[in-house]
Amino acid sequence: MQSLRERQKQRRRERIYRSAIQLFKELGFQQTTAAEIAKASHVSRGTFFNYYPYKEAVLLDYGKELLDRIWQESKAELEAGAPPLEVLYRFWERLAEASEHEIGRELLSHLAHELVNPDPERARAAYEALPLGERLAEILKPLKAAGKLRTDLSLERMANSIADTYLLAVLRWAGHTPHRSLKEELFKFLAIVLEGVLAR
Template sequence: MLRESRKKELKEQIFLQALQLFREKGFEQVTVQEITAKCGIAKGTFFNYFAKKEEILLYLGESQIDLLHQSIEKHRDIDHPKEQITLVLGDLLHNFSSHSELMRLATMEIMKSAHLAGEESKSVHQLHQQLASILDRAIQNGKLQSRWETGVIATTIVGVYFHTILSWTLQGAQPTTTISDSFRQQLDVVWEGIDGN
């Protein structure tokens, strides 16, 4: 278990150091050699974690999915599905904003690359599935009544989530509100059309 924890810490270190270099020099200009030198690791060690430089950017989605599972478990006892979803996605957004400049860079690079965007869609699909499961449980437990199918609701919430990230990313260094508050406000608007109560 300790070994797995150390491996995860090293992967996170490589990710953050690489993003820092990408920010300073531009994604295309940074080499794997520079990343390994900054991390103090051998090239072989780098390739144990990432097959190529582009995969570093995909770790953003991968790490968010790990956090998603942890957050769902943490908020499992919240009765109301809207509050549970707000807390779960709020955790993801807080993580995103805690490394704001680096996460903005990763988001922009993923949006520029069709290959990276295609790979990132796997993480988006997992997020959609988890939200649909929360909604299904809420309907089965009588906590949510809606005329919409859970897949449609989950798609709408995922859309709000990524719109929040995109808007916040494009705002630059001085956003007018926290990313979590922005998401909560937008979810409040769409939830009125979701909840049949």
């Protein structure tokens, strides 16, 4: 059972989080200040930083929430006996749609940059919040067990290679090819990587 104090802290964090995401979408990430987030969530600026040490940390919670939702759908499909490759394609499609339409180009760009942040502490926090490689490994695991993946590469290496294509596609799309569909770009990258990991 949570104490009253713990529940209050949880509700305060949720209020800060929801206010921040709403402001990011309305005003833009760069234009939104910590002071504005604090005002919208009825806390002090210092309290905001007690919960989130930097603005991008709010985006990590947002990305985690979406990834968790997508993973739960895919996990249910795996447990129901759906073919893993089909689950992978549907997982990838949901990820593309959430990235493009729910997160959006600007927020996605900042979120992706956290994964390559030159500050190792922040990069590690991003990878821990967004365990895309681990989720992909869970989907690929039955294929590995069935001998349908290469045997000279670890499951972790193959899953992380697919996860890295997501990051590369997102950064390229957000910065250089905004006129293209992120979903189409992601599936092109996935096709290339699967050529390299499926057993022949």
